Amino acid sequence: MTVLVTGGTGFVAGWTIAQLLSRGYDVRTTTRGRRPAVEGDHEVVRADLTSDDGWASAMSGVKYVLHVASPLGGSGDLIGPARDGTLRVLRHAVDAGVSRVVMTSSCAAATPPPGSTGTFDETLWTDPSLKFDEYRRSKLLAERAAWEFMRDKETSFVTVLPGAVFGPVRSRSNSGSVRVIGRMLDGMPGVPRVGLNIVDVRDVADLHIRAMTSTAAAGERFIAVSEFMWMADVARVLDVPARSLPNFVVRAASLVARDLRPLVPMLGRSYTYSHAKASSVLGWDPRPARTTVLECAASLSQRAS
Known part of the structure; x- marks a missing residue:
């Protein structure tokens, strides 16, 4: 029984591959030429989201596909890719x-x-008419397009919606959203008033596999979030300086610091998500956010030493 995991160099994909292998699945993963996040007994094929090359062979003999790959940031168009x-x-x-x-x-x-x-759940869809950053719009439009395409197909379809994904890193090169924790550990002049709906990368991987095999999951969306924490609370858990930055300071700094711009729409947000559906339908039981934060920090410190 072969499972294809796209984007094998990524943070979530790495843990997903590792868990699939530990559960006895045959695993194939796609990369754009870089080494995958996991070394081990699995097949690696070259395929890129921007080209048809390689995808037919990557799908050959595959029972399940976990489509994890996606553009994450930087400059340029995210929505199209x-x-x-x-x-x-x-x-x-x-x-x-x-x-x-x-x-x-x-x-x-x-x-x-x-x-x-x-508190919100999977029934909510982002309003595309509202002004959000390009990453948020890219995830919305990609998922919308996917559901429309899969509406009448025999292949069943499920989506998993993680929050801020933290947890142990497998390498410094595929840390994804963990960079937030890394910056706190390295020392920040202050933390913005931003709330994070945190989930552990290992629990995200587990939810993908549960959604892959459960008959009840077909045609469903599942929120993957454990708990809400303010960034200042995360800093206190890490025992690092937690002086709060006023919103106007973050807004002003974002005019010259591009990496701060995605934070501006998040300033002051305090809404949370419910993972009740994933728990009731799939038996998913995520780790406490505090545990995730501490184990994330420990792995980053270990990698740096």
């Missing part, structure tokens, strides 16, 4: 007769309007 790359993977999976595709979306595709409070 995220949406078109997702549709490319889905077309090849359907053509190959894959039984099920589980796609990694994001809570970015279930973002309430600015100023919202309370």
Whole structure:
């Protein structure tokens, strides 16, 4: 029983591959030429979300596809590669007769309007008419396009929507969102008033595999979030300086510091997500956020030493 995991160099993909191997699955993963995040007994094929080359052979003999790969940041267009790359993977999976595709979306595709409070779940879709950053729009439009494409296909489809993914890193090169923890450990002049809906990367991997095999998961979205923490609370857990930066300081700094710009729409947000559906349908039981933060920091410190 072969599982294809796309984007094998990534943070989530690395842990997903490792868990699949530990559970006895045959694993194949795609990369754009870089070494995958996991060394071990699995097949690596070259395929890129921007080209059809390699995808037909990557899908050959595959029962399940976990589509984890996605553009993450930097300059340039994210929406086109995220949406078109997702549709490319889905077309090849359907053509190959894959039984099920589980796609990694994001809570970015279930973002309430600015100023919202309370607890939200998978029934929420980000309003595309609202002004959000390009990453958030790319995740929304990619997932929307995916559901539209898969509507009448025999291949079943599931999406997993993680929050802020932290946890132990397998290497410094595939740390993803863990950079937030790394910056705190390295020393920050202060922390913005930003709330994080935290989830452990190992629990995200586990939820993908549960969604892959459960008959009840077909045609469903699943929020992957453990707990909400303010960045200042994360800093206190890490025992690092936690002086809060006023919102106007962050906004002003973002005019010259590009990496701060995605934080601006998040300033002051205090809404949370419920993982009740993943727990009730799939038996998913995520780790406490504090545990995730501490084990993430420990792994970063170990890698740096």
